[in-house]
Amino acid sequence: MSKLAFLIHFAATWYLVGLCWLVQRVQYPLMDRVGVEGYPAYEQAHVTRIGPVVAPMMLLELGTAMLLLAAGGDVFRRPAFLLSVGLLVAVWASTFLVQVPLHNALVDGFDAGAHGSLVRTNWVRTIGWSARGLLLTWIAYQMTEWTAP
Numbered sequence: 001m002s003k004l005a006f007l008i009h010f011a012a013t014w015y016l017v018g019l020c021w022l023v024q025r026v027q028y029p030l031m032d033r034v035g036v037e038g039y040p041a042y043e044q045a046h047v048t049r050i051g052p053v054v055a056p057m058m059l060l061e062l063g064t065a066m067l068l069l070a071a072g073g074d075v076f077r078r079p080a081f082l083l084s085v086g087l088l089v090a091v092w093a094s095t096f097l098v099q100v101p102l103h104n105a106l107v108d109g110f111d112a113g114a115h116g117s118l119v120r121t122n123w124v125r126t127i128g129w130s131a132r133g134l135l136l137t138w139i140a141y142q143m144t145e146w147t148a149p
Helices: 002-033 039-071 079-107 112-143
Strands: none
Touching: 002 039, 002 112, 039 079, 079 112
């Protein structure tokens, strides 16, 4: 059970790492090119469409992290995994305390300040998820026994 939960957790995290880099380097920076008139409809469409792409994986990642902490064994109580969970908490906090309110403000129309804050503050999630992915890769490496052919 722990092995399957870890593999699902690992996959969900790396999915979110890739998604966050795409949003950070492509989608968010291009939002200022939409135009003032069409921006509210664009932002509403973004919020509506991104939710089903990101929310299930965030919930899966969180759920498997909690499962591994509760029943995954000693390897999931070591500092590397605990640090990855701390980063997960930071990502969730940033999402719901910073990014969601900024998106809510942008639904009313383009605001250069809110947009700039969105791009800047999203680095917390981008770096947090990237660090989680690297930590989980390190954990997976440590859990794997390598033998020479």
